[in-house]
Amino acid sequence: AHKTRTMLTDILIIAFASLSSALLSEGLSWLFIYRTESYKQRRIKVDRLQAKLDAKKAQAPTDKKNTKRIAQYEQTLQDANRDMSFSKFLSMLAVGVTMITLFGILNGHFGGRVVAKLPFEPFGPIKSISHRGLDGEDYTDCSFMLIYILSSIACRTNALVLAVRSSRSFGSQRARSCSNPSKKSRSADSAK
Secondary structure (H helix, E strand, C coil), X not given: CHHHHHHHHHHHHHXXXXXXXXXXXXXXXXXXXXXXXXXXXXXXXXXXXXXXXXXXXXXXXCCHHHHHHHHHHHHHHHHHHHHHHHHCHHHHHHHHHHXXXXXXXXXXXXXXXXXXXXXXXXXXXXXXXXXXXXXXXXXXXXXXXXXXXXXXXXXXXHHHHHHHHHHHHHHHHHXXXXXXXXXXXXXXXXXX
């Protein structure tokens, strides 16, 4: 019973560390990228270019002028997306350093220790991940690595879903306010 309690505590510590790492990474991304005016302006520019490109593609592309305009929009959109990707580089670097540091700390604390007992023997590459750093041939013993990876995947997937949802709602609100200025001015007048 004591060993099971210790394993459960270890699993919770690893999962909490993974969650904390995901929150820290997302916080750094927000701090260095998503809250900045330059990123917001780039995002608006990309959204506008995509809307213009979609509108041009919806028209009959039979004449050369329209085809040339579509090619210009596609090139400009590609350049704008490249600028946005470059602006995310700093955040990705910070996330990478955070993950490597946390992994080193967890490896120092949980390295060589069984933190869980699996009810099955893993297959292929999962076997080497789940048994990494452990002595013996009992492949149902699980190291911190598998728990950390699974927790990280779960946390990052949920963070990504939330980020995409909030980004889409921001984009749609921004597009509505940009595309309907008369409605915006009317609501500003009524607020006075």
